[in-house]
Amino acid sequence: MSTDQKGGPPPDPSVSAGTGLVPAAGLVHPNRALTRRGFLRGVALVGGGAVAAGLAACAPAAAPAWTFGPPAPSGGPAASPGPSAPASSPTPTPSMDHGAGPSPTASPSSSPATSPGLAEHDLKAKEAVQRFLDGEWDTLPRPNVPLEPEIDGDVKVFRLTIDEIEHRIDARKPPLDALGFNGVWTGPLLRVVEGDRVRAIFTNNMRETTGIHFHGQETPNAMDGVPFVTQDPILPGQTFTYEFVAGPSGSHMYHSHHNATDQVGRGLLGAFIVDPKDPAKRYDRLYGATQDIVWISNDTLGGFTINGRGFPATIPIVAERGEVIVIRFMNEGLMMHPWHLHGMPMRVVARDGYPLGSAAFTCDTLGVNPGERWDVVIECKNPGVWAFHCHILSHVEGKEGMFGMVTALIVKS
Numbered sequence: 001m002s003t004d005q006k007g008g009p010p011p012d013p014s015v016s017a018g019t020g021l022v023p024a025a026g027l028v029h030p031n032r033a034l035t036r037r038g039f040l041r042g043v044a045l046v047g048g049g050a051v052a053a054g055l056a057a058c059a060p061a062a063a064p065a066w067t068f069g070p071p072a073p074s075g076g077p078a079a080s081p082g083p084s085a086p087a088s089s090p091t092p093t094p095s096m097d098h099g100a101g102p103s104p105t106a107s108p109s110s111s112p113a114t115s116p117g118l119a120e121h122d123l124k125a126k127e128a129v130q131r132f133l134d135g136e137w138d139t140l141p142r143p144n145v146p147l148e149p150e151i152d153g154d155v156k157v158f159r160l161t162i163d164e165i166e167h168r169i170d171a172r173k174p175p176l177d178a179l180g181f182n183g184v185w186t187g188p189l190l191r192v193v194e195g196d197r198v199r200a201i202f203t204n205n206m207r208e209t210t211g212i213h214f215h216g217q218e219t220p221n222a223m224d225g226v227p228f229v230t231q232d233p234i235l236p237g238q239t240f241t242y243e244f245v246a247g248p249s250g251s252h253m254y255h256s257h258h259n260a261t262d263q264v265g266r267g268l269l270g271a272f273i274v275d276p277k278d279p280a281k282r283y284d285r286l287y288g289a290t291q292d293i294v295w296i297s298n299d300t301l302g303g304f305t306i307n308g309r310g311f312p313a314t315i316p317i318v319a320e321r322g323e324v325i326v327i328r329f330m331n332e333g334l335m336m337h338p339w340h341l342h343g344m345p346m347r348v349v350a351r352d353g354y355p356l357g358s359a360a361f362t363c364d365t366l367g368v369n370p371g372e373r374w375d376v377v378i379e380c381k382n383p384g385v386w387a388f389h390c391h392i393l394s395h396v397e398g399k400e401g402m403f404g405m406v407t408a409l410i411v412k413s
């Protein structure tokens, strides 16, 4: 085992990793105390009003296919027609009809849930934001919890089960019939150092066959995890052992490579991070990063998710002003997602684990295709609550407000 993998105190999986915020090698996680209470303190620091304002900023005011019309100035229901609509009709649209809104004939007094100036869709949008602010993310099992390897001589051994599980993307929707490694989606975070010998032992507890692929690793061909190409499928009840030398370094993944549209879509996925052998090339040393955050997107079972969660149960990122953080975007879904951060840019430093070097670039919206991993560095220089979301707007907002691929970067003042 490399003894230089972790230079700081041992990680606290119950907090740091559990929040989806994982300590980089050699780092003391500054938000290991990130709890619902701590999050709310962070929110208080920047002002609760800023939260709503910041999040609302990512909502379109109007779009051709989604027009609610202006709120009634008297405080009545916002059923008034849009500028181009006939005066006697609301403004429904075929795909995004705002069916929950008050009827055009409703009087203010007949719609007690409607606040002055706000329509019902406003109230539902507000409720979703409030659930996020209330810390719904803290009521569910944490994703990306590191799995500490057993040490067998010079081999790091990870034991994983492949399970049929129930999984919740938020606290209110009913549980989904999902799949997971060691009973969870996203699977445990596996982290090693470049050059480590890795042995990953998978036991299939499902009622179906599978195979596991370490995505991005230069494994021996027989360890590539593709049933009928490099191995037989792992039958229900069987165990299969993958062994290889970790490399290249960087942000990688492990996932099903059999019936994968279905199995990965249902949650058979996890992060596999290989730290560079040279500590000087790790993100804490290279960029002064003090948070190292895994961000796995998926878009099948449960809809549009970040680390197995949909807004408002997505986990916020909380940083001190001036803190430098790293986010590792990993796309396990079937479509591209352009991640957009409000308020400050992202410096893109690696693609698929390979450092970009002098080709590093700065942006505020980064498209991540299926299978890709992109590492970004963010200098959290601007205090506030900044929406952080996929910019395919139908992945983040519907007639009941924001959902799916939305979270926030909260920079304390």
Ligand SMILES: [Cu+2]
Pocket (backbone or CB within 6 Å): 304, 336, 337, 338, 390, 391, 392, 395, 405
């Ligand atoms: Cu998207």
